Amino acid sequence: EAQVTQNPRYLITVTGKKLTVTCSQNMNHEYMSWYRQDPGLGLRQIYYSMNVEVTDKGDVPEGYKVSRKEKRNFPLILESPSPNQTSLYFCASRDAGGTSGGKGWTGELFFGEGSRLTVL
């Protein structure tokens, strides 16, 4: 079954304690990305990766790190979490489609089920 898997689904932690949220996809997608969802703000892109070893900042990258050592995995790292990073996080993947989509590109993002993080 094609899927994007995130872990953990729920996490309560304390300020400053490093944590990693894992993300793995089995669709051989080049593009992967992370979002945070906050009430009234929709989803905001944190980081994205067009392919292995290629990552770039989204709209809200402060306080987060990512790495893309393998095509299927794209972990999100919070080196020193703070309460304002309490949020619902989603990982997603899709075909890269080049820098401007391209012929036959569908653009459909496949999302994980989300990771609810609380930082006390």
Next chain:
Amino acid sequence: AQSVTQLGSHVSVSEGALVLLRCNYSSSVPPYLFWYVQYPNQGLQLLLKYTTGATLVKGINGFEAEFKKSETSFHLTKPSAHMSDAAEYFCALVPRSSASKIIFGSGTRLSIRP
């Protein structure tokens, strides 16, 4: 700068009534446009998309949307609401010049009254 505006953070309709969720975008070049649905405690899934061609696009579960360039709109409709349509709906755009970015609207929560 590109943006997506969803009018109404919460829409409530009766079962069997028309569903209309509004989405307007701001972009100098018409972008790729998407509607995603999020059911409780789940991730988002694609409802429908506009990339090229026909401006009226049909999606899953009886939803459809029409791309109107002159109005910079991509409103989502369904003729007859069902209880199972209760969810949060997000409109999103991907700029044609940069497929790496995606911009989401703030979402509209749809409630269905029996």
